[in-house]
Amino acid sequence: MSEKSGSIEALLQSSIGFLRQYPPFDEMDEANLRFLASHLSLAYYASGSAILAHADGLPNCLFIVQRGTVQLHPSEGFHVSNANVLALGPGSCFSVYALMERRAVSSPYTAVEDTFCYRLPAEIFNELLHRSQRFQEFSTHYLRSLLRDSRRLIQMHSASAAAEQQAMNRSLRSLIKVSPIFCTADTTLETVLRTMHQSRVGSMLVVDANHAPVGIFTRSDVLDRVTLAQRPLTDAISAVMTPNPASLPADASVYEATLAIAARGIRHLPIVDDGRLVGIITERDLFALQRVSVRGINRVITQAQDAAALEQAGRDVRKLASTLFAQGVVAEQLTHLITTLNDALSQRAVTLVQNEHDLNGIRWCWLSFGSEGRLEQTVSTDQDNGIVFEYEPQLQLDEVRARLLSFAKAVNDLLDRCGFPLCTGDIMASNPRWCLTFDEWQAQFRDWVSNTDPEALLGSVIFFDFRALAGDETLGVQLRDALNNLAKANPRFLRQLVQYALETKPPLGLIRDFVTEEDGDAAGFIDLKKSAARLFVDAARIMALATGSTATNTAQRLRMSGASLKISDADTASAIEAFYFVQQLRLRSQLSTEAESTRTLANRIDPETLNEIDRRILKESLRQARKLQSRLALDYQL
Amino acid sequence: MSWWQNLFGRPPALAEAQHQALAAYRALPKCDSAGKLDAQRFIVVDVESSGLSLSTDRLIAIGAVAVEHGAVMLDQGFEVVLQQAAPSSVDNILIHGIGGTSQTTGMAPAAALLAFLAYVKNSPLVAYHAPFDRSMIDTATQATLGIKIHNPWLDLAYLAPALFPELVKGSKQPRALDDWTNNFAIANTNRHNAVADALATAQLLLVLLSRAQQQVSQGGRLRDLMQMEKAAHWLAR
Numbered sequence A: 001m002s003e004k005s006g007s008i009e010a011l012l013q014s015s016i017g018f019l020r021q022y023p024p025f026d027e028m029d030e031a032n033l034r035f036l037a038s039h040l041s042l043a044y045y046a047s048g049s050a051i052l053a054h055a056d057g058l059p060n061c062l063f064i065v066q067r068g069t070v071q072l073h074p075s076e077g078f079h080v081s082n083a084n085v086l087a088l089g090p091g092s093c094f095s096v097y098a099l100m101e102r103r104a105v106s107s108p109y110t111a112v113e114d115t116f117c118y119r120l121p122a123e124i125f126n127e128l129l130h131r132s133q134r135f136q137e138f139s140t141h142y143l144r145s146l147l148r149d150s151r152r153l154i155q156m157h158s159a160s161a162a163a164e165q166q167a168m169n170r171s172l173r174s175l176i177k178v179s180p181i182f183c184t185a186d187t188t189l190e191t192v193l194r195t196m197h198q199s200r201v202g203s204m205l206v207v208d209a210n211h212a213p214v215g216i217f218t219r220s221d222v223l224d225r226v227t228l229a230q231r232p233l234t235d236a237i238s239a240v241m242t243p244n245p246a247s248l249p250a251d252a253s254v255y256e257a258t259l260a261i262a263a264r265g266i267r268h269l270p271i272v273d274d275g276r277l278v279g280i281i282t283e284r285d286l287f288a289l290q291r292v293s294v295r296g297i298n299r300v301i302t303q304a305q306d307a308a309a310l311e312q313a314g315r316d317v318r319k320l321a322s323t324l325f326a327q328g329v330v331a332e333q334l335t336h337l338i339t340t341l342n343d344a345l346s347q348r349a350v351t352l353v354q355n356e357h358d359l360n361g362i363r364w365c366w367l368s369f370g371s372e373g374r375l376e377q378t379v380s381t382d383q384d385n386g387i388v389f390e391y392e393p394q395l396q397l398d399e400v401r402a403r404l405l406s407f408a409k410a411v412n413d414l415l416d417r418c419g420f421p422l423c424t425g426d427i428m429a430s431n432p433r434w435c436l437t438f439d440e441w442q443a444q445f446r447d448w449v450s451n452t453d454p455e456a457l458l459g460s461v462i463f464f465d466f467r468a469l470a471g472d473e474t475l476g477v478q479l480r481d482a483l484n485n486l487a488k489a490n491p492r493f494l495r496q497l498v499q500y501a502l503e504t505k506p507p508l509g510l511i512r513d514f515v516t517e518e519d520g521d522a523a524g525f526i527d528l529k530k531s532a533a534r535l536f537v538d539a540a541r542i543m544a545l546a547t548g549s550t551a552t553n554t555a556q557r558l559r560m561s562g563a564s565l566k567i568s569d570a571d572t573a574s575a576i577e578a579f580y581f582v583q584q585l586r587l588r589s590q591l592s593t594e595a596e597s598t599r600t601l602a603n604r605i606d607p608e609t610l611n612e613i614d615r616r617i618l619k620e621s622l623r624q625a626r627k628l629q630s631r632l633a634l635d636y637q638l
Numbered sequence B: 001m002s003w004w005q006n007l008f009g010r011p012p013a014l015a016e017a018q019h020q021a022l023a024a025y026r027a028l029p030k031c032d033s034a035g036k037l038d039a040q041r042f043i044v045v046d047v048e049s050s051g052l053s054l055s056t057d058r059l060i061a062i063g064a065v066a067v068e069h070g071a072v073m074l075d076q077g078f079e080v081v082l083q084q085a086a087p088s089s090v091d092n093i094l095i096h097g098i099g100g101t102s103q104t105t106g107m108a109p110a111a112a113l114l115a116f117l118a119y120v121k122n123s124p125l126v127a128y129h130a131p132f133d134r135s136m137i138d139t140a141t142q143a144t145l146g147i148k149i150h151n152p153w154l155d156l157a158y159l160a161p162a163l164f165p166e167l168v169k170g171s172k173q174p175r176a177l178d179d180w181t182n183n184f185a186i187a188n189t190n191r192h193n194a195v196a197d198a199l200a201t202a203q204l205l206l207v208l209l210s211r212a213q214q215q216v217s218q219g220g221r222l223r224d225l226m227q228m229e230k231a232a233h234w235l236a237r
Helices: A009-019 A030-037 A096-100 A122-131 A133-140 A142-156 A189-199 A219-227 A254-264 A294-303 A307-326 A331-354 A397-417 A438-450 A454-465 A473-489 A491-502 A529-547 A554-564 A569-592 A596-601 A612-635 B003-007 B016-027 B090-096 B100-104 B109-120 B130-145 B156-163 B177-183 B194-215 B222-236
Strands: A004-006 A041-045 A050-052 A061-067 A070-072 A086-088 A109-111 A115-121 A182-184 A203-207 A213-218 A268-273 A276-282 A362-368 A385-391 A435-437 A467-471 B042-049 B059-068 B071-081 B125-127 B153-155
Touching: A009 A030, A009 A115, A009 B071, A009 B194, A030 A122, A030 A133, A041 B194, A061 A122, A096 A122, A115 A122, A122 A133, A182 A189, A189 A203, A189 A219, A203 A276, A213 A219, A213 A268, A254 A268, A254 A331, A294 A307, A294 A331, A307 A331, A307 A397, A307 A569, A331 A362, A331 A397, A331 A467, A331 A569, A362 A397, A362 A473, A385 A397, A385 A438, A385 A473, A397 A435, A435 A438, A438 A454, A438 A473, A438 A491, A454 A491, A454 A529, A467 A473, A491 A529, A491 A612, A529 A554, A529 A569, A529 A612, A554 A569, A569 A612, B016 B109, B042 B130, B042 B194, B059 B109, B059 B130, B059 B194, B071 B109, B071 B194, B109 B130, B125 B130, B125 B194, B130 B153, B153 B156, B153 B222, B156 B177, B156 B194, B156 B222, B177 B194, B194 B222
Parallel strands: A182 A203, A385 A435, B042 B125, B125 B153
Antiparallel strands: A004 B071, A041 A115, A041 B071, A050 A109, A061 A115, A070 A086, A070 A109, A203 A213, A268 A276, A362 A385, A362 A467, B042 B059, B059 B071
């Protein structure tokens, strides 16, 4: 052995041994890893010290966190909320984009605990891009990993423990702690009550010979079904149980259970495996950490006797959305959940108002359009609704419509008070244009589908996302069928829809990252609804209509139609991921905007206030929208 | 070379090129203690020896790594194993992992030490329990090159408690390097490899430099560290 200096083995092995634990280094080949390791230095940053800032100009190295935590803040001078701060731990790289694009970083990086970072000189970084395909992929597809980080970030700031982070995706099986308490239908009430008392459980499940649940009896049933009904305790449980209880398979997710509990307003949910009872999930199991419960809100909504109670429920929905968002529930599930609760809220509002209005002799169905129709409601969504109706022949149309309009006006006002602002475009049931008979709706749709007037087309798109919400739902279903037939019979219509959709371009700039609004009080902002989310929604709607899909939800439409249009699964997945990232940003912005007065601004975002990672993801998401648009342009030769 | 040659300090037999290398080292200006800390180059050293006795044990290997501008320069490491007349005891081999064959086939001591000096130049040397490393190296250079090296030494065993008194409060026990690296969660995956130990020590130095620059006004200079270390020696008595 002789003297060696420079990159000696012990130092190389120390760096390589560390890097191997993290992507992309874990997949890089030995020679490139040695090349990288032989050019590293290791620097220390005391807690609180700045590592890299915009003022430093073009970074001269890539940073790889070896130990400690580095935080990325939004640009200086902007309000910093926790949700906007990204934390980078061991193995994370930063200044990747700044190096690739040869510019300064936009947001400062700060050590938030004692931190060591490996530094790789910029020229070696560039050389490595040429040498290692894996490294190049990593740097150019940095985004996917950022998206992961961004989600992790939201979860990190949650009040719940790390184990709760994936809570909504866990299977119900993992929540079952003890074997369920059950009995057969002929068991006496006395035995049931005694068992419940001794086992300290709130419910008793009743099963048949195959162990399939056939009924459920809960503690809250005791008062009205046994005590007040003065039932002898010798009666069989079958006389007082709730028959055919809702149940879910053990492989279903916590999220599905949450929805089931919310939609049905129940507290106990039997879990079955192959039809056999294996456990019971209670609301408390699902929301142990949550102050506002889904079922609680649902109960408040369904039992609300007046406007004030509904208003409170509207605020609770918002609070719950906040909590769930903080717990890391992703946008797809969260918007679905919000829509479920908002459905209940709207249905209750309709019911409350209906009691005060004379609607005799009228068959009517309350329709929701736009985001509620698509099951994509974010928190501050304004109303888009209408009514389809039929009436008994002895009545006069004008008189019927007037009655419905006054009813609709009351519903619209109540919904407004509950947190759904009146539609600025007046697409509401209280507008005579959108309170139409079945035949009038059909004529209206025919007009849109066959007409070439772009104005008419613009007005029509959100109606294609309609869903029956309250009243006689068969009217809604029939209307859907009629519309599908119309669309099929008018192929030119799709082409026009594409033309219309392509008019809105993603706000991506050639020089700057984003093109923001130029005029008025929106100057400097991007409207996430108008210029980002809608691009996906429009494309998905066209794809659904083109393939005859009846789905109204954007992700569902992309999934179902993507395959028949021969779009690769990976591309579809990327588009959906991008769409939900935009939705997630909207939610974040809406949930952090507490004051009512600013809610109308909630869809606007100033890209400067985003941390660098979110900026990159937003940019990439908009590129995904552009990709969808190009695909449509190609298919329709526009 | 015989014992009296060493005794009277006669220059040992060196090749012409080696004389020149030695002269080049001796001609270097002395390390400037007024130099700013953030621009200072440090050489963090760890030696492996045949045992812990300064008088009877021999230098087996030197591992070192450079610290510059507040970062460990991982591309500026140094490692040399010195050729031994006879390998050290088996117990000792188990500690430092340098096998007998490697010890006897190492580099001739004069060439090894000259390579070390060429690498070190006039930078200050840093070690944990520096007197041990210093003594091992001085004995070796005295015997083979006829000189003691003139670089200043910094002992982190004194500097670390001086800069982080809150971490040693109430403890009479002298702390080991491992205690400090544990404090700052510095990993050493290959303990008792001279270079790996030097790397761990170098990371400790980074932490100390950062703390020193916070404490000393006007950026901090090398002499501030040296004074701090000296004061800590006095306090320890």
